Amino acid sequence: MTNAEQSGAGRQSTLPFKVQIEPRLNVPRWLPTAVSVGAVILGLVLGAVALRFAGESHPFKAYASIAKVLFSSWGGISDVLVQATPLILVGLACSVAFSMKLWNIGAEGQFFIGAFAASVIVLAPVLPAETPGWIFIPVMMIAGLIGGALWGFLPGYLKAKFNVNEIITTLMMNYIAIEWNNFFIFGVWSEGGFQMSPRFPKTAWLPRLADYAREIPKFGGLTLHLGLIFGPIAAVIVWFILYRSKWGYEIRLAGDNPKAARYAGINIARNTVLVMMLSGALAGLAGMAQICGVVRRLQGSISPGYGFTGIIIAWLSKLNPLVVVAVSIFFGALLLAGREMGRSDISMLIQGIILFALIASEYLLRNRVRIVRA
Amino acid sequence: MINAVEMRGIVKRFPGVLANDRVNFDLRQGEIHALLGENGAGKSTLMNVLSGLYRQEEGTVRVRGQLVSFRSPRDAIEHGIGMVHQHFMLVPSLTVTENILLGLDEPRFLMRLPEYHKRIAALEEQFGLRAAPEAKVWQLSVGEQQRVEILKMLYRGADVLIMDEPTAVLAPQEIDELFVTLRSMTAEGKSIIFISHKLYEVMAISDRITVLRKGRMAAEPLETRSTNQAELAELMVGRKVIFTVTKEPREPGEVFLSVENVSAESDKGLPALKGMSFQIRSGEILGIAGVAGNGQSELAEVISGLRECTGGTVTVGGQTVSNQPPKAAIDASVAHIPMDRTGVGSSPNLSITDNLIMKTYRHPPIAKGWAMDERIARQYARDLKDDYEIMAPSIDTQTRLLSGGNLQRVILAREISGQPRVILAVQPTRGLDVGAIEGVRRLLLDQRQAGAAILLISEELEELFSLSDRIAVIYEGEIMGMFEEPDHETIGLMMAGQKGKATDDER
Numbered sequence: 051m052t053n054a055e056q057s058g059a060g061r062q063s064t065l066p067f068k069v070q071i072e073p074r075l076n077v078p079r080w081l082p083t084a085v086s087v088g089a090v091i092l093g094l095v096l097g098a099v100a101l102r103f104a105g106e107s108h109p110f111k112a113y114a115s116i117a118k119v120l121f122s123s124w125g126g127i128s129d130v131l132v133q134a135t136p137l138i139l140v141g142l143a144c145s146v147a148f149s150m151k152l153w154n155i156g157a158e159g160q161f162f163i164g165a166f167a168a169s170v171i172v173l174a175p176v177l178p179a180e181t182p183g184w185i186f187i188p189v190m191m192i193a194g195l196i197g198g199a200l201w202g203f204l205p206g207y208l209k210a211k212f213n214v215n216e217i218i219t220t221l222m223m224n225y226i227a228i229e230w231n232n233f234f235i236f237g238v239w240s241e242g243g244f245q246m247s248p249r250f251p252k253t254a255w256l257p258r259l260a261d262y263a264r265e266i267p268k269f270g271g272l273t274l275h276l277g278l279i280f281g282p283i284a285a286v287i288v289w290f291i292l293y294r295s296k297w298g299y300e301i302r303l304a305g306d307n308p309k310a311a312r313y314a315g316i317n318i319a320r321n322t323v324l325v326m327m328l329s330g331a332l333a334g335l336a337g338m339a340q341i342c343g344v345v346r347r348l349q350g351s352i353s354p355g356y357g358f359t360g361i362i363i364a365w366l367s368k369l370n371p372l373v374v375v376a377v378s379i380f381f382g383a384l385l386l387a388g389r390e391m392g393r394s395d396i397s398m399l400i401q402g403i404i405l406f407a408l409i410a411s412e413y414l415l416r417n418r419v420r421i422v423r424a
Numbered sequence: 425m426i427n428a429v430e431m432r433g434i435v436k437r438f439p440g441v442l443a444n445d446r447v448n449f450d451l452r453q454g455e456i457h458a459l460l461g462e463n464g465a466g467k468s469t470l471m472n473v474l475s476g477l478y479r480q481e482e483g484t485v486r487v488r489g490q491l492v493s494f495r496s497p498r499d500a501i502e503h504g505i506g507m508v509h510q511h512f513m514l515v516p517s518l519t520v521t522e523n524i525l526l527g528l529d530e531p532r533f534l535m536r537l538p539e540y541h542k543r544i545a546a547l548e549e550q551f552g553l554r555a556a557p558e559a560k561v562w563q564l565s566v567g568e569q570q571r572v573e574i575l576k577m578l579y580r581g582a583d584v585l586i587m588d589e590p591t592a593v594l595a596p597q598e599i600d601e602l603f604v605t606l607r608s609m610t611a612e613g614k615s616i617i618f619i620s621h622k623l624y625e626v627m628a629i630s631d632r633i634t635v636l637r638k639g640r641m642a643a644e645p646l647e648t649r650s651t652n653q654a655e656l657a658e659l660m661v662g663r664k665v666i667f668t669v670t671k672e673p674r675e676p677g678e679v680f681l682s683v684e685n686v687s688a689e690s691d692k693g694l695p696a697l698k699g700m701s702f703q704i705r706s707g708e709i710l711g712i713a714g715v716a717g718n719g720q721s722e723l724a725e726v727i728s729g730l731r732e733c734t735g736g737t738v739t740v741g742g743q744t745v746s747n748q749p750p751k752a753a754i755d756a757s758v759a760h761i762p763m764d765r766t767g768v769g770s771s772p773n774l775s776i777t778d779n780l781i782m783k784t785y786r787h788p789p790i791a792k793g794w795a796m797d798e799r800i801a802r803q804y805a806r807d808l809k810d811d812y813e814i815m816a817p818s819i820d821t822q823t824r825l826l827s828g829g830n831l832q833r834v835i836l837a838r839e840i841s842g843q844p845r846v847i848l849a850v851q852p853t854r855g856l857d858v859g860a861i862e863g864v865r866r867l868l869l870d871q872r873q874a875g876a877a878i879l880l881i882s883e884e885l886e887e888l889f890s891l892s893d894r895i896a897v898i899y900e901g902e903i904m905g906m907f908e909e910p911d912h913e914t915i916g917l918m919m920a921g922q923k924g925k926a927t928d929d930e931r
Contacts, residue, residue: 295795299778299785307771313730313762314782315751 070420077415085415086366089407090380097400104393116387128259128274132344133382134375136161136353138281139336140360141367141374142288143198147329149292149369150305154326156205156220157333158357159227160198164334165341166231167197169348172250173239179251186254187276190338198334199327201227206326210319216326224357228350235348246349256343277339281375284332288371291328301325333357354385354394362405426489428453428584428615429474429505434483436469443469444480445639451584456606456616458630458648460623462660462857463828466639467619471586474617475507476500487584506577507586510593512569516562520544520555524576547578552608566716567598571605578614585609586617591625592855595715595883596916603629621660621857623653624886635659661859671869671891677706680877681727681758681846686736686746687901688719688726696722698901699736704846704877709868711892712881713915719901720881721763724848727879728760729753740846754783759844761835763851763881765828769835772824776816777805779823780838812837813863829860836867847871847878853887865891885912 098109106112120126140157147154168190171177176193177186205219232245239247259272292298304311304318311318340352359381367373381401388397429451436444443466451457461467472478474485476494485492487503494500497507514523521540525531531540541557548554553571561569570590577585587606591599606616606629620626626633627648635642635656642659681704690696696719704710714720725731727738729750738746740756753760762768770779781801784790790801805819814833816826823831832852839847849868853861868891872878882888888895889910897904897918904918 290795294798296785296791297794299781299796302774303771303778303782306773307767309764309768310771310782312750313728313760313768315749315754315786317749317751 067421070422071417081415082368085411086368086408089366089404089411092407093400093404096403097396100396100399101393104396112391113387116390117383119390120383120386124268125271128272130379130382130386131278132273132275133385134378135275135277135281135343135382136336136340136356137359137363137378137381138375139284139339140333140356141363141378142281142284142371143329143332143336144360144364145367145369145371145374146288146292146301146332147325148305148364150301150321150325152206152209152322152325152329153217154202154205154220154329155217155361156201156223156227156357157329157336157360158353158355159220159224160201160330160333161337161340161353161357162224162227162231163201164194164198164331164337165348165352166227166234166337167193167334168338168341169234169239169247169250172254173247173348179253181253183253183255183257186251187256187342190254190342191280191335194334194338195331196334198337199331201334202326202328202330203323206323209326210322231348232350235350239348241347247347249347250342254342255346256339258343273344275339275343277343280335280339281378284335285371285375288332292371297321297324333360355398359385359401362401362408365405365408426453427451427486428488429617430486430489431470431474432484432486434470434473434480434485436466436473436478436480442639444473446483447636447639447641449474449634450645451615451617452632453615454610454613455631456610456618456629457645458618458620458626458633459636460620460626460633460656460660461636461642462621462859463855465636465660467636468588469639470636471507471588471617471619474500475505475586501577501580501582504581504583505586506580506582506584507588508570508573508577508590510588510590512573514561514569514572517560519558519560520564520572520575521557523561523572524579528580544575544579547575551578551612552605553578565598566593567595567601570594570598570602574605578609583613584615584617586619588619589621590618591620591622596885596919597715599625623656623660623858626656627653637662657858660857672873674707674873676708676893677875679703680706680741681879682739683723683727684736684739686723686726686733686738688722688731688733690722696901697726697733700898700901700903701736702896702903702906704879706845706875706877707872708894709872709878709880709892711888711895712879712898713885713888713895713919714883714898715919716883718898720898721850722901723898724760724762724850724879724881727753727846727848728758757842757845759783759839759842759847759876761832761839761847761849761852763854765831765835766824770823770831773822775820776809776814776823776826776834777802777819779834780805780808780819783838783842808837808841811841829856832856832860832864836864840867840871843874844871844876847876848881849878850881851883852880853882853884885915 094113098113101109101112120130140161143157143160144154171190171193177189201223205216205223208214208219209216235245235247241248256276258275259269263270292301300311300316300321303314304316304321308318336356341348345352363374363377363381367377384397384400388394427450431447431449434444434447447466447470449470459467459471469478473480476497476499487505492503515526521537521544524544525540544557553575555564555568555571555575561572564572574585590602594602610616618626618630630648633646633648633651633656637660683700683702685699685701686697687695687699688697700723702710712720722731726733726746729745729748729752733746737744740753740758743756745753745756745758766772781790781804785796790796790804802819809816809819812833814837815830823834826834852868853864856864868878868880880888880891894906894908895910895915896906897915899919899921
């Protein structure tokens, strides 16, 4: 039975009205945006309820004061953008894969392998420590891209060749990646028994604003690093690929209707592998940016689940690469706010509610709910 | 005598559409009353009001003289009104009996299947609806599944059966069987509403006809005996319709499509094509007649490269396209109008533009190196939209929002505009209304005139007879015979599996 039929069978004859659900013939342009905003508001409201129970007597005041802290000073804005940097890239990684309905939930693992591959350049070492930065940084970027791409290639190839479910493989490969990294930071590259590698040489760091504090005193203490520009540049490139290139057309067609794509002569297996590799590469670049721009060494706690937040960002952006940038900044602020309050669990909760609300709202986008007199 | 159903002044609005505008409809006891109209004329809406799915905004419904107001299909069936939908609602892994009992209060806990098998068998006996009660539904043919749907309604005590386009999914013989069944049901006192847009079927089965056009009654109900197809078509469409498309004589040219000894397997791995051979020349239409499921879809898929063949070769202008990626056939200028328009022929959530460039996006001028020229693509789409009269708000409209006829126009525009050498047309007019069918047939004949080699696979014998230069009959993956001047009877027999005594080839 269709939805209209089920709802037509209204049993609540005692009520003076009934709820009628009809499929939408046309989705108004503003509606997807309104739904996304609604999901965010719902997340914040329920987050406030949770905060209230956690002992915060004025949760909305707490929100306001945190927002003020984050956005009223250059320091705060800089910290938010540092958080947004990896999020933009993983958000793009998920958007690309989701555009072809490849459910890559392994951005977290690809992020770690990207970080690992970039570290190999310094720690193996592939390049000596005295290598100048203009060589170090590009080589590490390429290493991060390739590492992530490889971690995307495996599930992509298995999917293309043997139709192995990519949700399972990408999810499981997250754990392999994390443990693989642990093996190196606990053992091979451990610095004096600590669970981290030695610090990278200065030339392998992504420059920070604070590094220029001597010339421009205003930059003192600002942690914002060069990695920030990777995101917007990648967003524009991904937008171009998806909406203005032949390959992007193939991705969108295969994502919406694989049978039609095959009928149009598109090689789906090849695109599956390539899209997973592009997705992995973007997440890998995020990993590289994080270790070279923030912690400057390989260690375990480089991600508070960026790869998973990327999934939510991609959904909230409706897979639009340019929107990903803005949404990532919001999520960067959310992560930081959680840390400021000492309640990162609440910010995770808010993220979860937003994702739930978004997925549930798909139904509202396709159907219209009307209340009519019985 | 009291009418079984009496609907008066029914008005039903949807956002922006007046689906039913003061429609009257009477159903006499024991008659078959056809409800005729183009897609979107409001037939289904009216019947959904009667079967309790929708509620009318104005107007009254009486069942055997009693004023009723249904809240749900369950209410309707309690008053003896049951609808058999076009898309079956059966559980494939359950038996016929289990499907019929599904959702009922009896039996309560223990299924006591043997007892119910007997009851169902008795019901089948009474109405001449054969379908083994113990059989699982997935084992049944489409015709048998439809009988299960009818049995479901009869078992629930329906006196009035609404049949929503029941012939759309059936083969010609199954249609004949259905008609026999409908007659036996009316003989048992049931009344039947027969929804259709096929004129000859309505003429063949109904006692009276109500024609709807754009939500209104096109005329007072007609006696079938005192009307004809031309009058009905005019009422339906609102203008005169030319029935016989005129086919200009044309001398076929060189061989464009050559199928040699081709074998292939079905999705289930069973042999679907068994060493099939034929050729089609430029400017020629070869019609393939046959009951659905005898290898027609596999044949089209093998030629277009969507299915591997296990033996033989397909060549287009000397180039081998079998067992190559689908792109090889596209490059060899093979156009494919697939049967499944939403599942294969289009991408429902993409725009009309994106759907129109599916076969041309790789090549200049739309392609510019690795990029696509959006401006040129949109201009191309706008031109095709105008040329092929695709009715849509804009070229950005998603194709899932288009009506069947308009979607088919999008597919035809894409496939035919490139002047293909070979056209595979699989059921190109299925489910379309009279006006759209006429347009599709014209386009195919234009392409024949322009020199394309056309393979027309259809279940409508009339269509095959009026368009084809030759007709081949397919049965269980083999060609039973090939005719230049066929007759209905021989073809009918061959479709049922009998080899012809003498075919044109042997003569």
